[in-house]
Amino acid sequence: MRDLPSKDQFKRISEGFSPDPFNTNSLKAEAYVDPAWNQVDLNEIIAKTWQWVCHVEKLRTPGSFVTVEIAGRSIAVVRDREGELRAFYNVCKHRAHHLLTGEGQTTRIMCPYHAWVYKLDGQLVRAPETESLTNFNTRDICLDQVQVEEFAGFIYVNLDPSARPLREVSGELETEIRHWAPDIEKLTFGHRLTYDIKSNWKNVVDNFLECYHCPTAHKDFCDLVDMDTYKVTTYGIYSSHMAEAGKGTNTAYNVSNATVRTHAVWWLWPTTCLMRYPGRSSMIVLNIIPIGPDRTLETYDFFLETPEPDEAELEAIRYLDQVLQREDIDIVESVQRGMSTPAFTQGRIVHDPSGSGKSEHAVHHFHGLVLDAYAKAAP
Secondary structure, three states, X not given: OOOOOOHHHHHHOOOOOOOXXXXXXXXXXXXXXXXXXXXXXXXXXXXXXXXXXXXXXXXOOOOEXXXXXXXXXXXXXXXXXOOOEEEEEOEOOOOOOEOOOOEEEOOOEEOOOOOOEEOOOOEEEEOOOOOOOOOOOHHHOEOOEOEEEEEOOEXXXXXXXXXXXXXXXXXXXXXXXXXXXXXXXXXXXXXXXXXXXXXXXXXXXXXXXXXXOHHHHOHHHHHHEOHHHOEEEEOOOEEEEEXXXXXXXXXXXXXXXXXEOEEEEEEEOOOEEEEEOOEOOEEEEEEEEEEEOOEEEEEEEEEEOOOOOOHHHHHHHHHHHHHHHHHHHHHHHHHHHHHOOOOOOOOEOOOOOOOEOOOOHHHHHHHHHHHHHHHHHOO
């Protein structure tokens, strides 16, 4: 295993941070640039929290499966013959070869290395050429299970066997999502955008959680939504970001015929962002995937009323891809470079007590959750 932060580093990492959002600095730069803290992020945050996998439509039928990588570990999520949702480490119990690849439909799980066969509930049922072995019984072998949950139209997994259910720890999040997106389970996949970003994942989250930078960096967005109505509210492990659609024309995309007039966005600790932009009914899922201290992958999945985006949605996708994302990627990559110099240690959090979008209190909330995780991991 790579070196972890020293005891002194654990003691120092929270210096300058205060629970008081009016008098606090941000998370220290070393948390964004030091490979040791990246390893803590993977082991103590990503591997111990609820991670987004897919929309329920991918796993509705018995035999459907999806594979995903969480904290560098391959996980398979399947719907078994009885209709129960299950998740396993995607690793054969014989010689650790991967089992399933990608997504699709299957009646069994067969290892492509030595053809060991498992039922969809993870139980081993066939192991060729093992008849003469002593103390060997297929009934004694089962794939290692992972917690899995269907939540507000999507599938999540958690590698921590002691983690509390997502419904239990997320407060009113599901109720809130279903209020603004009552048709969420009926939506269907329409498009995916992917990005490889030269920045730490926490910089990506920081940038997502505040619109203090919007008037400077996202002038089109500030016309798309009415910034005077933009409110950000933090809860236990999530925050909501709400605004009404702009009242006039804008240079982002046309919302004059929008049936959804509210910009409703939720961030779920630590890496899932759910967005309902003005337009037709839809949900965009931004999944933030840590790869290294200075590298993050992003996927933007668009779930729409129809498999094919309409003209306005194509414009919205173009705007997100070619304008908004380009602006944000330039920002977080610049911040990452700046944090890698001796010129920056940590900065002041800007807090508006009214909870406006032009405030960094959701960033402060996120940093508190990060430091809580670091405190639990401290030697």
